[in-house]
Each structure stands twice: as structure tokens, then as C-alpha cells.
Amino acid sequence: xxxxxxxLKIAGSASAGLVLGLRLQGKARPGAxxxxxxxxxxxxxxxxDGSALLTVPKSEMGQGVRTALPMVLAEELDLDWSRVELRQxxxxxxxxxxxxxxxxxxxxxxxxxxxxxAAAREMLVAAxxxxxxxxxxxxxxxxxxxxxxxxxxxxxxELAEAAAHQPVPKxxxxxxxxxxRILGRPTRRLDGPKIVVGKPLFGLDxxxxxxxxxxxxxxxxxxxxxxxWDASKALxxxxxxxxxxxxxxxxxxxxxxxxxxxxxxxLAATVRWDExxxxxxxxxxxxxxxxxxxxxxxxxxxxxxxxxxxxxxxARVLEAEYAFPFQSHTPMEPMNATAQVRSxxxxxxxxxxxxxxxxxxxxxxxxxxxxxxxxxxTLLGGGFxxxxxxxxxTEAAQVAKAAGPGPIQVVxxxxxxxxxxxxxxxxxxxxxxxxxGHGRIAAWSHHIAGGAVLRSWLEGQKSPGQAETEANGAWxxxxxxxxxxxxxxxxxxxxxxxWWRAIEIVPNVFARECFLDEVAHATGKDPLALRLExxxxxxxxxxxxxxxxxxxxxxxxxxxxxxAGWGRKLPAGHGLGLACHAYDRRxxxxxxxxxxxKKGQLRVHKVVAAVDxxxxxxxxxxxxxxxxxxxxxxxxxxxxxxxxxGRTVQENFDTFPVLRSPDMPQVEVHTIASLExxxxxxxxxxxxxxxxxLNAVFAATGKRLRRLPILSADxx
Amino acid sequence: xxxxxxxxxxRRRSVDADPETPLLWILRDNLGLTGTKFGCxxxxxxxxxxxxxxxAVRACQVSLQEAAGTAIVTIEGLAPHGxxxxxxxxxxxxxxxxxxxxxxxxxxxxxxxADHPHPTDTQIDAVIGEHICRCGSYPRIRKAIHRAAKxxxx
Ligand code: FES
Ligand code: FES
Numbered sequence: 001x002x003x004x005x006x007x008l009k010i011a012g013s014a015s016a017g018l019v020l021g022l023r024l025q026g027k028a029r030p031g032a033x034x035x036x037x038x039x040x041x042x043x044x045x046x047x048x049d050g051s052a053l054l055t056v057p058k059s060e061m062g063q064g065v066r067t068a069l070p071m072v073l074a075e076e077l078d079l080d081w082s083r084v085e086l087r088q089x090x091x092x093x094x095x096x097x098x099x100x101x102x103x104x105x106x107x108x109x110x111x112x113x114x115x116x117x118a119a120a121r122e123m124l125v126a127a128x129x130x131x132x133x134x135x136x137x138x139x140x141x142x143x144x145x146x147x148x149x150x151x152x153x154x155x156x157x158e159l160a161e162a163a164a165h166q167p168v169p170k171x172x173x174x175x176x177x178x179x180x181r182i183l184g185r186p187t188r189r190l191d192g193p194k195i196v197v198g199k200p201l202f203g204l205d206x207x208x209x210x211x212x213x214x215x216x217x218x219x220x221x222x223x224x225x226x227x228x229w230d231a232s233k234a235l236x237x238x239x240x241x242x243x244x245x246x247x248x249x250x251x252x253x254x255x256x257x258x259x260x261x262x263x264x265x266x267l268a269a270t271v272r273w274d275e276x277x278x279x280x281x282x283x284x285x286x287x288x289x290x291x292x293x294x295x296x297x298x299x300x301x302x303x304x305x306x307x308x309x310x311x312x313x314x315a316r317v318l319e320a321e322y323a324f325p326f327q328s329h330t331p332m333e334p335m336n337a338t339a340q341v342r343s344x345x346x347x348x349x350x351x352x353x354x355x356x357x358x359x360x361x362x363x364x365x366x367x368x369x370x371x372x373x374x375x376x377x378t379l380l381g382g383g384f385x386x387x388x389x390x391x392x393x394t395e396a397a398q399v400a401k402a403a404g405p406g407p408i409q410v411v412x413x414x415x416x417x418x419x420x421x422x423x424x425x426x427x428x429x430x431x432x433x434x435x436x437g438h439g440r441i442a443a444w445s446h447h448i449a450g451g452a453v454l455r456s457w458l459e460g461q462k463s464p465g466q467a468e469t470e471a472n473g474a475w476x477x478x479x480x481x482x483x484x485x486x487x488x489x490x491x492x493x494x495x496x497x498x499w500w501r502a503i504e505i506v507p508n509v510f511a512r513e514c515f516l517d518e519v520a521h522a523t524g525k526d527p528l529a530l531r532l533e534x535x536x537x538x539x540x541x542x543x544x545x546x547x548x549x550x551x552x553x554x555x556x557x558x559x560x561x562x563x564a565g566w567g568r569k570l571p572a573g574h575g576l577g578l579a580c581h582a583y584d585r586r587x588x589x590x591x592x593x594x595x596x597x598k599k600g601q602l603r604v605h606k607v608v609a610a611v612d613x614x615x616x617x618x619x620x621x622x623x624x625x626x627x628x629x630x631x632x633x634x635x636x637x638x639x640x641x642x643x644x645x646g647r648t649v650q651e652n653f654d655t656f657p658v659l660r661s662p663d664m665p666q667v668e669v670h671t672i673a674s675l676e677x678x679x680x681x682x683x684x685x686x687x688x689x690x691x692x693x694l695n696a697v698f699a700a701t702g703k704r705l706r707r708l709p710i711l712s713a714d715x716x
Numbered sequence: 717x718x719x720x721x722x723x724x725x726x727r728r729r730s731v732d733a734d735p736e737t738p739l740l741w742i743l744r745d746n747l748g749l750t751g752t753k754f755g756c757x758x759x760x761x762x763x764x765x766x767x768x769x770x771x772a773v774r775a776c777q778v779s780l781q782e783a784a785g786t787a788i789v790t791i792e793g794l795a796p797h798g799x800x801x802x803x804x805x806x807x808x809x810x811x812x813x814x815x816x817x818x819x820x821x822x823x824x825x826x827x828x829x830a831d832h833p834h835p836t837d838t839q840i841d842a843v844i845g846e847h848i849c850r851c852g853s854y855p856r857i858r859k860a861i862h863r864a865a866k867x868x869x870x
Contacts, residue, residue, distance in 0.1 A: 061814050062813030062814030062815070062851045063813070127836075188807065188810040189812060191815065192807045192810060192811075193807055195812045195815035196791075196799070196807055196812070196819075197751070197803060198749075198750070198752070198791030200751075201815065202815075204750070204754065205750035207748055213745065239733070256741055256745035256746065257741050257754075258737045258738060258741040259734070262734075276748075306804065324763075331816075332761065332763060333755070333814075335751070335817045379814070381814050381815070381816030382754070382816060395760075413757055414757060531814045624853070624856070627854075627855050628742065628813055628852035629736050630852065631852020652758055653761055655757075658850060659852065660847075661840075661849075661854040661857070661858070662841040664855060665853040690789065
């Protein structure tokens with residue numbers, strides 16, 4: 001709050017949010033802790049030179065928030081877009097809810113940012129009007145300038161100081177969407193120019209004076225601990241300074257990353273592990289457990305009507321088991337954190353989706369009050385949910401505390417990153433459809449067995465919202481079916497679990513939309529026609545406790561089908577498949593995939609996507625997210641993590657292959673023009689992609705693939 | 717042990733470190749050039765791509781002693797005064813998502829264009845297929861390379 005002269009603070013101080021009445025209430029995922037309510041105070045400052053400094057209250061991991069959120073502020077404020085600079089929010093009293101995930105950044109901050117921008121604009125106009133002795137409504141704003149009658153004009157920079165003395169409007173007037181000049185225009189990423197010249201932007205790029213580097217030798221089996229080791233071999237490596245024990249293993253401290261890795265390798269040759277209780281954990285046993293869990297009791301996620309008697313009375317029952325494997329996040333930047341712990345305070349430099357929780361936990365590890373742990377949030381070299389975890393930042397604080405007062409960067413190599421991921425859990429799905437005498441679906445049951453991400457997130461606690469969370473995408477099935485039985489049977493998994501791009505919705509929508517395709521083919525119906533029939537001519541309906549607009553979903557499905565030429569004649573060996581979903585009941589997505597299978601080789605040629613996410617803030621960013629989401633979805637068809645002897649079989653991109661350029665399908669994006677409030681786009685393109693492709697594989701080959709990953713033998 | 721001499725971005729540098737140290741870590745930790753990224757460490761992802769002479773190489777697969785006596789160019793030195801046409805094309809096509817893989821992609825793209833001023837999609841895939849972008853920016857990488865080719869990206 002130091003200089004009024006330098007800064008016009010509108011929404012930045014601890015109290016300004018309250019003064020402006022800009023409280024943001026948003027619901028996180030059911031039962032999710034730490035961020036049950038998102039209410040950041042968006043911060044903006046206008047400098048006397050007219051440039052604007054905008055604080056971004058969400059982490060950038062490629063989803064474009066550091067462009068989209070500033071666009072919202074700049075729009076209502078009528079800023080000159082070329083004079084916008086960004087600052088990343090740090091956790092503290094003003095910013096207590098910085099968590100980024102669930103494709104919620106836009107939907108939860110959009111209104112607060114608009115109001116913050118609009119209030120600031122009104123104050124600038126009031127200041128100008130006062131100095132000119134005219135009425136505010138005789139003035140208008142454009143590109144960082146207030147214009148008044150008689151050719152008068154003043155730049156925001158000139159008005160900054162006077163505007164700060166204006167009363168804060170309680171209910172600033174927001175622009176009508178058709179007056180938007182910045183929002184809705186394809187806008188390039190503000191960080192783009194820095195990225196292409198290799199500026200130090202990421203966590204691994206942090207370089208502090210006197211910085212050392214560390215690699216931690218962790219037991220390959222989760223829960224294992226070192227029993228005995230000989231540090232002398234590591235200390236003999238040139239550049240290695242020390243070996244210290246930390247809760248996660250043995251940290252080798254060195255002058256550079258490479259000596260730390262080399263020292264760790266030398267140390268590994270000497271260590272004897274107590275592998276602990278999970279030494280026998282393996283994927284096959286887990287699958288057997290999941291299969292028997294599907295026979296036993298399950299927690300209901302949603303029930304409609306009486307599914308069991310309807311299934312018993314059905315003229316015909318279709319039934320299938322679908323399987324989805326463990327997955328790893330593998331962002332291109334492996335986990336890392338740089339920490340410095342002194343007796344009076346500490347600092348973290350960190351790429352995180354979860355700055356506040358990282359702060360609290362790292363501070364506890366360092367033996368400090370959270371307020372004493374400064375957290376600088378860097379750009380994230382990919383997040384995908386992995387960087388919602390705080391394991392790597394807490395560990396860095398532990399290493400820094402053990403190693404002395406200088407800054408230490410703890411670097412994970414790719415094997416650490418895969419082996420000690422917070423995995424997206426494997427699940428098994430049992431689906432049943434009861435058909436009446438006319439082949440119509442009278443009852444639908446979808447039971448899911450697997451580990452619960454939410455329990456892992458809650459550090460072992462079972463939330464009452466667990467079944468609903470784990471069955472997301474299954475319970476909110478949008479089709480008009482008289483009886484539903486959606487349930488989750490938890491199987492305890494001894495490895496840490498975490499959310500992954502598009503979360504449980506990926507496996508659940510994969511099973512749901514593929515099985516519906518089975519019903520279509522079994523009843524001799526076209527998959528598009530069956531979906532349209534089941535969506536019906538409905539508008540807003542309640543699914544569970546939440547509202548979904550079925551008409552919006554129908555429209556994207558029709559649009560995708562039309563643009564993809566659904567029903568057209570295809571070359572031999574080609575097939576079209578489709579799927580649709582209302583993601584988190586907010587973003588309406590449909591995709592049509594065209595594939596070919598030749599000599600056992602699957603090729604995804606093209607994915608046509610249609611989306612209704614309300615008002616589109618940045619069409620350029622939206623298209624990028626659909627392309628990225630499709631890449632993520634296609635990649636997930638071929639990758640898996642398996643466990644043997646308590647450890648992952650996969651260690652790097654040779655054994656955990658991800659999508660590469662030659663296999664990237666062409667992606668076509670169509671959006672519905674809408675005035676509805678905007679919703680997220682980081683995740684929604686993913687879940688429908690998998691079933692669209694697999695349904696296309698069936699159309700091309702008659703082979704129904706119910707188990708992922710796709711193995712070459714499946715298509716031979 | 718004698719220090720190793722190499723030229724990085726046109727400057728002669730002397731580095732005293734274990735001869736087996738991958739060039740990647742010499743650049744990042746000894747010379748403070750963090751634009752060259754670490755993604756896999758075993759030559760699978762291309763994040764660490766730099767130019768050695770006129771060839772694109774994986775800096776995680778070249779040791780300090782192999783780099784000694786050669787001329788290395790990193791993303792920071794690609795266009796010391798302003799932007800290389802490929803970097804400009806990258807901005808114009810809004811390629812980057814998280815951005816982490818992009819310096820390596822750009823280093824490979826510039827080497828490709830030096831060999832093939834007008835590459836086909838297949839030639840692009842052959843080079844970019846050796847890289848990984850987990851964010852899925854592949855369609856835009858391809859477009860950016862074509863755009864740079866049109867503008868004459870030498
Ligand atoms: S880090 Fe060198 S190729 Fe991946
Ligand atoms: S842009 Fe994120 S890995 Fe390529």
C-alpha cells in the first residue's frame with residue numbers, strides 16, 4: 001500500500017475485495033478440501049505511465065489462464081492490451097485460494113474479475129469527469145484513455161492518482177457481451193515471446209546465489225525405507241557435498257544436478273531397503289480384487305427408479321466389463337522444487353497448482369508458521385493435476401532444512417517422476433442395460449471398482465462425497481432412462497493417487513459411451529440416432545442435485561455429427577465413432593473420430609469437436625485446448641502404468657510411450673455462439689475422445705475394445 | 717584436471733567438470749543457460765535439443781568431452797539480436813501451451829529448415845516425431861514450420 005502515486009490499487013489490498021463486495025463463491029469438486037470456496041482478490045494496478053500490472057490468481061500450465069484472465073480484466077477496464085504486464089499471485093492474506101484445477105479457473109473468477117475491472121473503470125471515469133467538470137456519462141473509455149466532451153481526453157496513467165480517491169462503486173455496470181472488444185477475439189498467449197527465446201520461466205530454471213542441487217534416492221516400492229547404506233561412495237563423486245536422510249529417502253546434495261544424480265547412483269549400489277508392506281503389490285492381483293469388489297456392496301452415486309427389478313423384468317439384458325489402467329501424468333517438466341530454509345523464514349520457488357496447501361505443508365516441514373514460507377509460483381512445464389500434489393514441495397523443504405541455510409533445488413529425473421507419481425487409478429466397470437420389448441433402455445446400471453482419488457487427496461479420509469466424485473461422468477449420464485443404478489466400490493490401493501487431466505470422467509465416460517454404442521448396435525440403431533432419441537427434446541433437467549441443459553448437449557452432438565459428415569460413405573477400413581458429455585454439468589462437448597485399421601494398425605485420422613462452453617473468452621486458446629485434449633485422449637488409449645513387486649514396470653518414455661507428432665490426428669473445432677456464463681476448457685475435450693475413437697474402431701472392424709490400453713494383438 | 721574449452725552462442729567458455737557430464741547440465745548448471753530443458757535424460761524427448769555445429773543434437777546425449785572444441789548454439793543464442801524467423805512463426809501460430817518442450821522443438825525446426833527449406837509434413841514428422849510435447853501442440857508446430865518456410869527461415 002506504499003505509494004498511491006505509483007499504484008492505483010483497485011482490488012489488490014486485503015480489504016479491497018470486501019470493499020468492492022467482490023466475494024467469489026465457487027464450489028470445488030464435491031468433498032475436495034483446501035479449496036471448498038474460491039475467493040481470490042484479483043489485483044490490478046495502473047502505473048502513471050499508463051501500463052497496467054495484472055496479478056493472475058491461477059497457475060499457468062498451458063491452459064492459457066495467464067492470457068484469458070487478464071483479457072477479462074482488460075475488457076471491463078478498456079485497457080490497452082499491448083500495455084498489460086503480468087504478475088503471478090503468491091499465497092498470502094490476499095490470496096488464500098489460488099488452487100488451479102478442475103477446469104474451474106474461468107468459471108470461478110470471471111465475475112470477480114469483470115467487477116474488479118468495471119469498478120476500476122468507473123473510478124477512472126469519475127476522476128476524469130470531476131476534473132473536467134462534466135458528468136461521468138458524458139465520458140467514455142477506449143484503450144486506456146478516458147474521452148470527454150469537446151475533445152477532452154486523459155490517459156489512465158494520468159488519472160491513476162485521482163481515481164484512487166474516488167469512492168469504490170458498489171455495483172459497477174458490466175459491459176454487454178456484444179460490446180466486448182478484447183474478449184472473444186483470438187488472442188495469443190502473453191507469455192509466448194518469452195517462451196520461444198528460452199527465458200527462465202519454469203521451476204527447474206530457478207537459479208539463486210549459492211544454490212545447490214539434490215537428488216533423492218527413494219525406495220522404488222512406495223512405503224519402503226532404507227535399512228543400511230554407505231554414503232562414502234556417493235561422497236567420492238566429484239561435486240557431491242553431503243548425503244542427508246529425509247522422510248522420503250536419502251538426499252544427495254551436490255554442486256550440480258549431474259553430480260547429484262551420479263552420487264545417487266553410487267549410493268543406490270550400497271543401499272539395502274526395507275521394502276515395507278507393499279512389496280508384493282501388483283496389477284494382476286488388484287484387478288482380481290476389483291472384479292470381486294464389483295460383485296459385492298458398492299456406495300451409491302445416484303439411483304433413479306428401481307433398476308434392479310427393471311433389469312430382472314427386462315426382455316433382454318446386455319452386459320459388459322470395461323477396464324481402464326493406471327496412468328501417469330508425465331508432464332514434460334519433471335517434478336522439482338527449490339527451497340531455502342533459514343531459522344527465521346523460508347522460501348519456495350515452485351511450479352504448483354496448489355500454492356496455498358504447498359505453503360502450509362512445506363512450512364510445517366520446515367518447522368515454521370505458514371506466513372514465514374514465501375512461495376513464488378513459476379510457470380508449470382505441464383501440470384495435468386500432478387502439480388496439485390504437495391509431495392515434491394514438502395520434500396524440498398525437508399531436504400533444505402536438513403542441508404543447511406542455502407537454497408537447494410531438488411530435481412526428479414523422469415524415472416522418479418513416473419515411479420513416484422500420484423497415479424490416476426485403474427478401474428474396472430460393470431455395465432448392464434435392460435431393454436424392453438421394443439428394444440428401449442428401461443434400466444441402466446454402471447458399477448465402478450477401483451481406488452478412490454478423493455481418499456488419497458484427503459490423506460486417507462473417506463468423504464461422504466466419495467462415490468459421487470469417483471463416479472463423475474457415470475452418474476450424470478444425460479440420457480433419459482427410467483431407472484439408473486450408478487455406484488462405486490472402493491478397493492484400497494497402496495500407492496498414492498491423484499487427479500489427472502479430466503479426472504475420473506475419462507474412464508467413466510469411456511465405459512459409458514462405448515457401452516451405449518454396444519446397445520445401439522445390439523438393437524440395430526444408428527449410434528447418433530440412439531443418442532438423440534435418449535437426449536430427447538428436453539431443456540434444463542436436474543441430474544442428481546445439478547442442472548444440465550440437455551438442449552445444449554444435443555446441439556453440440558448434432559453439430560459435430562453434421563461437420564464430420566456422419567453417415568457418409570467411407571473408404572474401406574475406415575470408421576466413424578462419436579461420443580458426447582456435459583463435462584461437470586457445465587461444458588458441453590461432442591466429438592466424432594475418423595479412424596482406419598489396416599494390417600492391425602490403428603490410425604486416428606481426424607477428430608471433429610463441437611463445444612458449447614458459454615461465452616468464448618479466447619477462441620485461439622480454446623482451439624489449443626481442444627487440440628491438446630485430443631492429444632491427451634489419444635495418448636491415453638496406448639499408455640498404462642502396471643505394478644509388479646510393488647513398483648512400476650514403467651520408468652521412462654520408452655516403456656510409457658505418449659503421443660507423438662506422426663500419430664496426432666487432425667483436429668477440427670466448432671463452437672456454439674452463446675451468451676451463457678463461460679465454463680472451463682482445459683479438460684472437457686479429453687473424455688469424449690476415447691470412446692469416439694473406440695466406437696470408430698468398432699465401426700471400422702467390428703471389434704469392440706473394452707480394455708485399455710489397446711494392444712497390437714487387439715487389432716491383429 | 718584441465719578445464720574444457722567450448723564455444724557457446726559465439727562465446728568461448730571454459731568449464732571445469734567431470735568429462736562425462738552431459739552437455740545439458742553443463743549448459744544449465746555451469747553456464748546458467750536454462751533455456752535447454754531436461755525432459756527424459758535418455759534421448760527420447762528432444763527437450764534438450766541444441767545445435768552442435770550445424771546439427772541438432774540431444775544435449776543429454778553429448779558429454780562435456782565430446783562437446784569440447786565444438787561450437788554449440790542454444791535457444792538463447794539462436795538469434796542474439798531479436799527473433800529468428802522460426803521463433804516469430806512460433807509466436808504467430810501461438811504454438812506454446814505450457815511451453816516447456818518448445819525451445820527443443822524450435823532448435824530442431826531451425827536445423828530442419830536449414831536442410832530442407834520447404835519440408836513436407838512427412839519430413840516435419842520425421843524430425844518432430846523424435847520430440848514429445850505432452851500438451852499436444854503438434855498441429856501448431858507443423859503450421860509454424862510451414863509458415864517459417866514460406867517466409868524463408870534461414
Ligand atoms: S532430455 Fe534429452 S532427449 Fe529428453
Ligand atoms: S507445450 Fe507443454 S510440453 Fe509442449
